[in-house]
Amino acid sequence: MPDTRLTDEQESLRRTVAEFAREVVAPVAAQHDENKTFPYEVVAAMASMGLFGLPFPESYGGMGGDFFTLCLAIEELARVDSSVAITLEAGCSLGAMPIYRFGTQDQKQQWLPMLCSGEALGAFGLTEPEAGSDAGGTRTTARLDDDTWVLNGAKAFITNSGTDITRLVTVTALTGTTAAGNKEISTIVVPVPTPGFTAEPAYSKVGWHASDTHPLTLVDVRVPEANLLGERGRGYANFLSILDEGRIAIAALAVGLAQACVEESVAYARTRHAFGRPIGANQAISFKIAEMEARTHVARTAYYDAAARMASGRPFKKEAAIAKLVSSEAAVTNAREATQIHGGYGFMNEYPVARHWRDSKILEIGEGTSEVQKMLIARHLGL
Template sequence: MLDHRLDSEYEELRRTVAEFANDVVAPKIGDYYEHNEFPYEIIREMGRMGLFGLPFPEEYGGMGGDYFALCLALEELARVDSSVAITLEAGVSLGAMPIFRFGTEEQKQEWLPRLCSGELLGAFGLTEPEGGSDAGATRTTARLDEETGEWVINGTKCFITNSGTDITGLVTVTALTESTTHSSEAGGKASTRPVISSIIVPAGTPGFTVSKKYSKVGWNASDTRELSFADCRVPAANLLGEVGRGYAQFLRILDEGRIAIAALSTGLAQGCVDQSLAYASERRAFGRTIGANQAIQFKIADMEMRAHTSRLAWRDAASRLLHGEPFKKEAAIAKLHSSDAAVVNAREATQIHGGYGFMNEFPVARFWRDCKILEIGEGTSEVQRMLIARELGMAS
């Protein structure tokens, strides 16, 4: 018989992170958010808890857990705040995971212990100003200088999370390292295909410039910046994996990351339920609590349905990942459904709160500002539909 309940270790982790979110994050995050400040104190505590090392082996300073454990933590954090949750998600699945999945033993030993402890944050430099959803349209270049044994990187990246904090240690950058020419099978014109590789660029490297923080609609307590590279030189040994494998690497990383974003989205959707239940039981109008009105009850029932279904979706995708089964379609379904659920639940929660839902001191106002990016980051909703259709065998 199938049992969807968490085992004791997962449940203990979930409960611990939930207590931390409610007792530590909730009382402080509003002030950080309002002032657009990065919550270093909260992030340090998360590091001491081992959250940044959840899915990594103990030999690299990790907690010996798995991706499912990470997603549980993300959901519980996002029930209270998404800025803190996305800092963890990006630091682990985009910052540290590429090194763990594709790095050499030397790279793992150099970077993972400090990334797992939260001493350093990692970032993933993929998106470019002219690229957007077309991640293969990379314009950033990396030329290997044979005389010095260094990669010379030039280009620009945008919307990069965790890239400019005081504890950012590295950015893994995708870049064109060469082009290859292929002849068509019919003997027609030859075509040139880009060869994309991934290269580790430590923070503070000369030629690597971090722009000021974006002025964002939401996620105001997280760090997001544009990066530029002007003859930025790093050792040849900073190549992540093999030359030309960068595209395949980031596709794998994004597939996994969509499960994490789905868990985060589920947390936001559930947080909207939590806040609406509390408010509806206290707010009185026309002589009774608004929760006594069937219209409000139906809204909250639908919100709970969306959050519950989203949770089942991301847990199914994560389970497939852990069992080594194909999970691309399920990750796309989870990301698509849960991000939509987050947006709808945030809208409904704001409506339930009325004018108070438009005030920043109420968490649902923060949820409303944070939810929309979930339909965009790590693959737009349109991209998820495209991936699902392809996995169903439909022609592209």
């Protein structure tokens, strides 16, 4: 198994982000959640810390870290606010990473400095109203008109796509048919704003209220031919590889939420009295919390392992799927148990566990449902 011990630099970063989450994110998390407002002031503070450039080279304005370090930051943010954590995750692994992995040198120089600095956000336009888990069902089209791509279609559930600082959305689109008669899917960078591109009104969501999520409409959107990202016809395959990495980051987010539920439950069980003693003195409560801690530890170990494999250049697709599966299920289960431990107070939005409960469910859906993860694991077992 790869070495998953944190270096001194990684531990220092983790502690710094944890302090930032407690002192900057936590005081405004409930307000942004209630008002369903994007936390621009928090994002600006994260940008000043260099968090959006964590996994990218210094030559593009990044911090020169790695994906594992980004995951550590995401976990710490999610212990306080999943909306802020997913804003960072999507900004880095979905917005900027496709440019870094598949872009030309000119594209990298054009986009990465502003994305790494946090002054701009990018989005990842894969999902469509009729193409979720079946991403190969893409219907958005892009045709060449001389030296210009003309895009038409719709995207759904796109994070960071409608903020005041969103500057690009990379979309998958049908660009033709292969020699074998299959759909040719390519990826094209759409700058924001561009005529014909519309971020429709934000969704009314169960959770992640302070995260920006919109359906998108593209009507005769015209962008230069040079905005093709990566090789023509490789868009679907390239985005699948981006999702493999992103699942590790989502697992880190899920672990942060799961750990927060443990910590909130321990604090409540120590101070809440019933029948003359703290409720934590009852095995029904203490054993429940012990199981929550064990669940979180296993999930963290899984994502550490996947991240370490990725960093060392070893195959990690199966391990990323395992990490996403066990971490998201740990988050949902811990959130439910924490709410139960809090009793009636757990149903009140003034308590963080209520927000964690609402925020947790999407983790079993986004960036590949639990069923998709099981399918990927089974395929690696030869089934």
